[in-house]
Amino acid sequence: MAENQLYVVATPxxxxxxxxxxxxxxxxxxxxxxxxxTRHTKRLLxxxxxxxxxxxxxxxxxxxxAGLLLRHLNEGRSVxxxxxxxxxxxxxxxxxxxxxxxxxxxxVVPVPGPCAIITALCAAALPTxxxxxxxxxxxxxxxxxxxxxxMLKEERTLVMYESPHRIQESLSDMVSxxxxxxxxxxxxxxxxxxxxxxxxxxxxxxxxxESDNNQRKGEFVVMIRGALQAKKLxxxxxxxxxxxxxxxxxxxxxxxxxxAKITGYKKNKLYQIGLDLSL
Ligand code: SAM
Numbered sequence: 001m002a003e004n005q006l007y008v009v010a011t012p013x014x015x016x017x018x019x020x021x022x023x024x025x026x027x028x029x030x031x032x033x034x035x036x037x038t039r040h041t042k043r044l045l046x047x048x049x050x051x052x053x054x055x056x057x058x059x060x061x062x063x064x065x066a067g068l069l070l071r072h073l074n075e076g077r078s079v080x081x082x083x084x085x086x087x088x089x090x091x092x093x094x095x096x097x098x099x100x101x102x103x104x105x106x107x108v109v110p111v112p113g114p115c116a117i118i119t120a121l122c123a124a125a126l127p128t129x130x131x132x133x134x135x136x137x138x139x140x141x142x143x144x145x146x147x148x149x150x151m152l153k154e155e156r157t158l159v160m161y162e163s164p165h166r167i168q169e170s171l172s173d174m175v176s177x178x179x180x181x182x183x184x185x186x187x188x189x190x191x192x193x194x195x196x197x198x199x200x201x202x203x204x205x206x207x208x209x210e211s212d213n214n215q216r217k218g219e220f221v222v223m224i225r226g227a228l229q230a231k232k233l234x235x236x237x238x239x240x241x242x243x244x245x246x247x248x249x250x251x252x253x254x255x256x257x258x259x260a261k262i263t264g265y266k267k268n269k270l271y272q273i274g275l276d277l278s279l
Contacts (some may be wrong), residue, residue, distance in 0.1 A: 003075050003076050003078050004106055004107070006078075006097075006107070007026045007078070007107055008080075008094065008108055008109070009026055009081065009082050009111040010082075010111065010113030011043075011044060011084075011085060011114070011119070012085065012086075012113075012114055012191065013085045013086045013116050013190055014189065014219075015191035015192065016044070018191060019113070020112075020113050024048055027045065027048065029078070030077075030080045031077035031078055032079045032080070033045070033053070033054050033079070034054075034056075034080070034097065035055070035056065035057065035082050035084075036057060036067055036082070037058070038054040038056050041054060041082055042054065052160070055068060057097055061177040062093060065097060066096055068206045069100075069101065072103070075211050080111075081098070084269070086116055087188040090117065091135045091136060111278075116161070118187075119190045120187035120190060120221035121157070121223065124185040124187065125199065125278075126185055127157050127225070128157065129158050130226075131157040131158070131159050132156045132159065133160065134147070134158075134160060136161045137160050137170055137222075144178065145177055148173060148174060150175055152178070154226055155226040155227050155228075157223055157226050157262075158223065158226065159223050160221070161221060164217055167186075167209060167216055168216055169224075171184070174206075175203060180203035181201050181222060181248075182202050183201060184200070184201070184202050184222065184224050185198070185223045186199075186209070186221075186226070187220065187222075188215070189218040189219060198215065214220050216269065225277075228277065233274065233278070234269075235265070239263040239265055240273065242263065243256065243270055243274055244279060247279035254273045256274055
């Protein structure tokens with residue numbers, strides 16, 4: 001393993017068995033591990049049977065920490081950067097350190113591994129060819145609703161992090177902006193004992209979260225199906241709304257057939273749209 005390098009190393013988001021072999025090799029080989037919370041990372045290293053010098057790098061000390069890490073790199077040492085869980089820099093500290101290290105001309109080596117966004121998306125059953133991630137939702141309801149409104153016409157799958165204290169309120173805000181029928185997937189406690197995926201309309205998922213305390217505990221990734229690409233589908237928004245309402249009460253074939261009779265669109269086209277929307 002080369003000297004003078006910064007390794008950006010992903011760590012588990014719950015299940016310790018998700019640590020990669022390469023991450024362990026890097027931890028073994030580097031001189032210093034820069035960690036968001038040194039006590040937290042120490043527990044992971046103890047589990048792996050590795051002892052290293054740890055340096056704290058968090059949101060409140062990144063400038064000083066960058067200076068210290070640059071000195072280590074200048075003196076020929078190698079450094080691994082980790083956050084508490086998942087991939088560093090993804091809604092986590094490290095950006096300042098990384099830009100300084102790159103500016104100073106040192107090599108940076110990513111060591112990929114768990115990331116809550118990707119873990120959630122790959123099992124959500126929502127379109128993953130295009131998605132948009134804006135980090136944590138704003139904590140205040142007004143700002144949250146403004147954010148949701150700004151994404152009303154967004155066609156890509158929306159992915160966001162939310163805290164357990166606000167998950168219910170945020171889902172209510174989503175219902176006010178997107179309506180009760182927009183599809184949502186709540187990925188909770190990924191890779192842990194109580195891993196749960198709640199899939200359904202916003203109204204359904206909100207009702208399940210409201211009625212069960214356990215569904216408000218732990219860590220969450222929220223994913224919302226993007227706005228329907230009505231133009232590309234070549235049918236009106238009204239026809240899609242009609243199809244959606246009917247498919248709540250009837251088998252999709254019948255819903256498509258009735259919507260076709262009322263709107264004049266082709267039954268097969270509406271049926272296919274229903275399938276695409278998982279109605
Ligand atoms: N860097 C991390 C990553 O790669 O996913 C994310 C760090 S961010 C500070 C922490 C947030 O990620 C949590 O509040 C939650 O929204 C999400 N998250 C992290 N671990 C998770 C898990 N096991 N299940 C669900 N969401 C998780």
